[in-house]
Amino acid sequence: MSMSLVQRFIRWCPGAAGFFLRQKYYPMILGSCGKKVIFGRFLDLTTPERISIGDHVILSNSVHIECGKDASNSSQIVLEKNVFIGTFCSLKAKKGGQIFIKDGANIGSCCSLQTETLLEVGEDTLLAAYCSLGLPAAEQNGATAEQAAGTRVGSACWLGVRVQQHTGTRIGNGSIIGAHASVSNDIPEMSIAVGHPAQVQRKR
């Protein structure tokens, strides 16, 4: 990615000085940016004019946020206020895809969120480390309509370590998905689901 020397310096700069510079610089290139956002080092923001960041968001080091440069101009990534994105996370919205991370959500380290349609993570939801959302669906038949409707994680959920969620599925509000589970069907609200494929064990 071509960057001027100044941009490279700001991206690299360690310590308090680095945080200060990035807090002043990134709002100038982003679509919109709230107050008191913390920008870590080594960020890669592709097509930043399509990225909106709310107040008090924290972007940890080495986060990669990528929006497509599609002709329809519908690709966008919106991080609402108080969202936390852990180190090495990757958010990719290509070919008109849109990613919405709602208020207060917490995305753990090394997570990967990708979509070409819609991906939404609800308010106050917790994603543990190494999760993958928006993985291609296992079966192809009848999946297209669901896939177009998008992948959603409800509010106040908790996805354990290394959970994989396939495209087109929904996880209801308040649900807990056990570590290493693979979600390929919808999960109802307030349930606890585990396994590969994830199956509801009980209600909370």
Next chain:
Amino acid sequence: MNHSKIKSIQQQIGGGGTFQKYRSIATGMDRGIAFFLLNEMVIMLATSFPGMLGNKLRRLSYSLLCQEIGSTVHIGRECSLRRPQYITIKDGTRLGDGVSLDVKNDGKGIVLGKNVTVGHSTLFSCPGGIITIGEGATIGNYCRLGSLEGLTLGKNVTIDDASYIVGAGHAFDSLDIPIIKQNIVCKAPNFIGDDVVIGKRVTVLDGVTIGAGAQIKDDSLVNRNVPAAAVYSGVPAKKCD
């Protein structure tokens, strides 16, 4: 079960002016401004310095800040040592690039024994208790090692890439409050015995003890104690035949 007062990361970092927050994460409030400024200087000048010179510079600078740094320690580029006064790294240990040793507010410390190899981009997070890594351990890249009650690795433990030793879980008893706002809980400290081999992408939950010589295969989820010399695999991990 230990219910800590720690909640989500947004609540941990929230509160206080920006400078206070930064200082409390970088060197903690128990050391003066001079220590903080020295740490800042080390970060600015030594963190990214390339080559052998960079390595020597980092080793020298951090020996001023840390509890103890052995004379043959290698610290890679872009490593991040938070609250260095609680970090001890013994001789012969090598930290890859981008390794993060993060002793948080109530953390007691991180101790890396002799001849430990830590892969790049691995994170040690200590929100409570002590992380002790025994001699000769080999830890892969992109791993996460946490501790709320304490994590102890024996000698010559091998942990392969992207594995996660989870320091704590979340309370979820209350149905009205989002889980992210409920307490962080930890069953017990984690103990990993001598000569244990942990594969790639393994998750070890809090409170688990893995006996000496045990082997955990790739992609497993360990939620119960593993006896010595056992071979476990699967989600959740069960004894292999």
